[in-house]
Amino acid sequence: xxxxxxxxxxxxxxxxxxxxxxxxxxxxxxxxxxxxxxxxxxxxxxxxxxxxxxxxxxxxxxxxxxxxxxxxxxxxxxxxxxxxxxxxxxxxxxxxxxxxxxxxxxxxxxxxxxxxxxxxxxxxxxxxxxxxxxxxxxxxxxxxxxxxxxxxxxxxxxxxxxxxxxxxxxxxxxxxxxxxxxxxxxxxxxxxxxxxxxxxxxxxxxxxxxxxxxxxxxxxxxxxxxxxxxxxxxxxxxxxxxxxxxxxxxxxxxxxxxxxxxxxxxxxxxxxxxxxxxxxxxxxxxxxxxxxxxxxxxxxxxxxxxxxxxxxxxxxxxxxxxxxxxxxxxxxxxxxxxxxxxxxxxxxxxxxxxxxxxxxxxxxxxxxxxxxxxxxxxxxxxxxxxxxxxxxxxxxxxxxxxxxxxxxxxx
Amino acid sequence: xxxxxxxxxxxxxxxxxxxxxxxxxxxxxxxxxxxxxxxxxxxxxxxxxxxxxxxxxxxxxxxxxxxxxxxxxxxxxxxxxxxxxxxxxxxxxxxxxxxxxxxxxxxxxxxxxxxxxxxxxxxxxxxxxxxxxxxxxxxxxxxxxxxxxxxxxxxxxxxxxxxxxxxxxxxxxxxxxxxxxxxxxxxxxxxxxxxxxxxxxxxxxxxxxxxxxxxxxxxxxxxxxxxxxxxxxxxxxxxxxxxxxxxxxxxxxxxxxxxxxxxxxxxxxxxxxxxxxxxxxxxxxxxxxxxxxxxxxxxxxxxxxxxxxxxxxxxxxxxxxxxxxxxxxxxxxxxxxxxxxxxxxxxxxxxxxxxxxxxxxxxxxxxxxxxxxxxxxxxxxxxxxxxxxxxxxxxxxxxxxxxxxxxxxxxxxxxxxxxxxxxxxxxxxxxxxxxxxxxx
Numbered sequence: 001x002x003x004x005x006x007x008x009x010x011x012x013x014x015x016x017x018x019x020x021x022x023x024x025x026x027x028x029x030x031x032x033x034x035x036x037x038x039x040x041x042x043x044x045x046x047x048x049x050x051x052x053x054x055x056x057x058x059x060x061x062x063x064x065x066x067x068x069x070x071x072x073x074x075x076x077x078x079x080x081x082x083x084x085x086x087x088x089x090x091x092x093x094x095x096x097x098x099x100x101x102x103x104x105x106x107x108x109x110x111x112x113x114x115x116x117x118x119x120x121x122x123x124x125x126x127x128x129x130x131x132x133x134x135x136x137x138x139x140x141x142x143x144x145x146x147x148x149x150x151x152x153x154x155x156x157x158x159x160x161x162x163x164x165x166x167x168x169x170x171x172x173x174x175x176x177x178x179x180x181x182x183x184x185x186x187x188x189x190x191x192x193x194x195x196x197x198x199x200x201x202x203x204x205x206x207x208x209x210x211x212x213x214x215x216x217x218x219x220x221x222x223x224x225x226x227x228x229x230x231x232x233x234x235x236x237x238x239x240x241x242x243x244x245x246x247x248x249x250x251x252x253x254x255x256x257x258x259x260x261x262x263x264x265x266x267x268x269x270x271x272x273x274x275x276x277x278x279x280x281x282x283x284x285x286x287x288x289x290x291x292x293x294x295x296x297x298x299x300x301x302x303x304x305x306x307x308x309x310x311x312x313x314x315x316x317x318x319x320x321x322x323x324x325x326x327x328x329x330x331x332x333x334x335x336x337x338x339x340x341x342x343x344x345x346x347x348x349x350x351x352x353x354x355x356x357x358x359x360x361x362x363x364x365x366x367x368x369x370x371x372x373x374x375x376x377x378x379x380x381x382x383x384x385x386x387x388x389x390x391x392x393x394x395x396x397x398x399x400x401x402x403x404x405x406x407x408x409x410x411x
Numbered sequence: 412x413x414x415x416x417x418x419x420x421x422x423x424x425x426x427x428x429x430x431x432x433x434x435x436x437x438x439x440x441x442x443x444x445x446x447x448x449x450x451x452x453x454x455x456x457x458x459x460x461x462x463x464x465x466x467x468x469x470x471x472x473x474x475x476x477x478x479x480x481x482x483x484x485x486x487x488x489x490x491x492x493x494x495x496x497x498x499x500x501x502x503x504x505x506x507x508x509x510x511x512x513x514x515x516x517x518x519x520x521x522x523x524x525x526x527x528x529x530x531x532x533x534x535x536x537x538x539x540x541x542x543x544x545x546x547x548x549x550x551x552x553x554x555x556x557x558x559x560x561x562x563x564x565x566x567x568x569x570x571x572x573x574x575x576x577x578x579x580x581x582x583x584x585x586x587x588x589x590x591x592x593x594x595x596x597x598x599x600x601x602x603x604x605x606x607x608x609x610x611x612x613x614x615x616x617x618x619x620x621x622x623x624x625x626x627x628x629x630x631x632x633x634x635x636x637x638x639x640x641x642x643x644x645x646x647x648x649x650x651x652x653x654x655x656x657x658x659x660x661x662x663x664x665x666x667x668x669x670x671x672x673x674x675x676x677x678x679x680x681x682x683x684x685x686x687x688x689x690x691x692x693x694x695x696x697x698x699x700x701x702x703x704x705x706x707x708x709x710x711x712x713x714x715x716x717x718x719x720x721x722x723x724x725x726x727x728x729x730x731x732x733x734x735x736x737x738x739x740x741x742x743x744x745x746x747x748x749x750x751x752x753x754x755x756x757x758x759x760x761x762x763x764x765x766x767x768x769x770x771x772x773x774x775x776x777x778x779x780x781x782x783x784x785x786x787x788x789x790x791x792x793x794x795x796x797x798x799x800x801x802x803x804x805x806x807x808x809x810x811x812x813x814x815x816x817x818x819x820x821x822x823x824x825x826x827x828x829x830x831x832x833x834x835x836x837x838x839x840x841x842x843x844x845x846x847x848x849x850x851x
Contacts, residue, residue: 149657152623153626162626229828327830
């Protein structure tokens, strides 16, 4: 708590910093990439914030969510001079997910969608908008409100040759399908001695939204991460949302794709060419020298807010969006640790048994000798997400805390 | 719930013989009303399920307008035995096939008990003794492409579907030659080749999976335009499962989308130590079919021929694309819930009552009475099965235990799921992964 209050000043400074500094573009190694004509060059993300917002905790100021919802990711073509101009197209994150899904449905007739209100209504966040008229009610199946059963049905369909994409209208609802996700999605390939594959994608909006109350503001990564046999990825930009969606659908493993309620309206220019990302690979967001900040999903934007302040204060943080929540990309993470020797983890997940806790363990196990300081892990608080805006803000990590933590790490 | 003037006639549905249950209670039956005048094509009809009159809370009987019981298909067939040549329920070959499958189920399970007590298999082992008529009556009608979804009491379903006994026994021994390489065990029998989609050990969880398999059949026919895809799926589960939400949820979805699935309730009256009558507000499970717009059938699950007749109708209905059927088979397990269950709770009189109705003896009697088989023929089958089961045990016993290198296989269909190691290579490429010694 002290960190937050201490950080107010920093946050104010941060939001009043008007420069939309663009970072050096960083191109992660595409050696393992599945990319099909992927255009990974010349991109970086600029988080534009409304300078009028403040982080005041007295309720007078605006709230962080507004700041983040206003965050816009754009393609910054710093490499324009060296590469041919690719026009690309601009779309919002939910449209990118939809585009990825549609491309895969065009490509493979076994790909289908099932979930609550995915068809005629177009999805609660419009990720499946327009797909039912195009592909019909059977391929875009509106299910009754019976999470455990329609998830199990997706698994049965996957065992018999389909590639269902199962939407949780809200990720939290999938707690009702936990048995199917754990026992059947995760374990059945193993218990069947490898005979049956479960190529399903389970996806949906999660995370702490804007005063949605405890049940609709869940951080479920921690719940799902110990299920054997599943992979988990979190998207954070329209570019990676589309690429990860396509990769998840093509994977023979069951994949849980985490989307964040507050990121659906992020806008970005993405390539016109088809591309598929690597499910297991982390994404370098901002290369730096002093400290490694590992984050994912929405916290990426809080980190980038903080990064601006940190840069102004003379720090050069390296920001990595780990993207693959299970398994971790230990190569990208390890290389960064070996370079900076300091690690800060920023996540929205629960503190106890969360992704950050697992990541801390993995780094300690693998790269302990490279660390010059203990790992700091900023997680959201272990409380049911409160309704009140002030309390909700204090539940999740705010940029000032990140600034303070980096200062502490780099002392 | 006032009794309607016309009480339900016993011959309108398959009255279990000498039932120990309270379903003979006439007040309950009158709930059904006299709605059977509509002689539907099969075991009840969804055609007139809409409310004919506006629903009124005052007149709860109007609700029962939509409830249809079952047809007299089986009963009629059974009764017309005056001209045996044309009205026998089975041919000789069919009879021998059924007999052999039931004897296999029985002998296999008896052998499992022996092997369990001899320390050859471990864990929870649930035996199927007494219920063979259900597995045989249903599954022997299926094609190889049709799917079966089972429960934790799954050995015999797998055998009926064609999984070789030696593979099932070997799985129980935890050997690498088992149908799941020793990774599944008693409650998780799978066979992709035979479309056994699994034994599911938690109550109810197999029903959605079965519903999904049925969805695939419909999808392949209608979306992928595979016109000849008429595969059906059978979901087996017990009376205890019928109080679980997934059962109701899937009845709804299957009826809603007319999926080619048959829900087979093996009502053996006991969910471990919980009597069906103590756990269920209305113990007539078959009635839940009409409530969801599908036929509900009650059949004597100790009579393989009755089961088979009902199954034929239900399978034909599913293949035609007319949708799901709920079949309640009244049966009984001759052993405890599992081999760890001392079975002290159930009344010996109840056990004796059902023991006297052993489905294998009943079929034997039927075949003798109708000159379908001689004693020598059946004895030959008994001997053949004994040898087959002995051979299965030998095979399992001699088969190797899984080696360490197997440990990390099959966690992911695509082992890239283990991720990228610090050296930048996929961890599954590490020799330790193939050796099974990697720490994951």
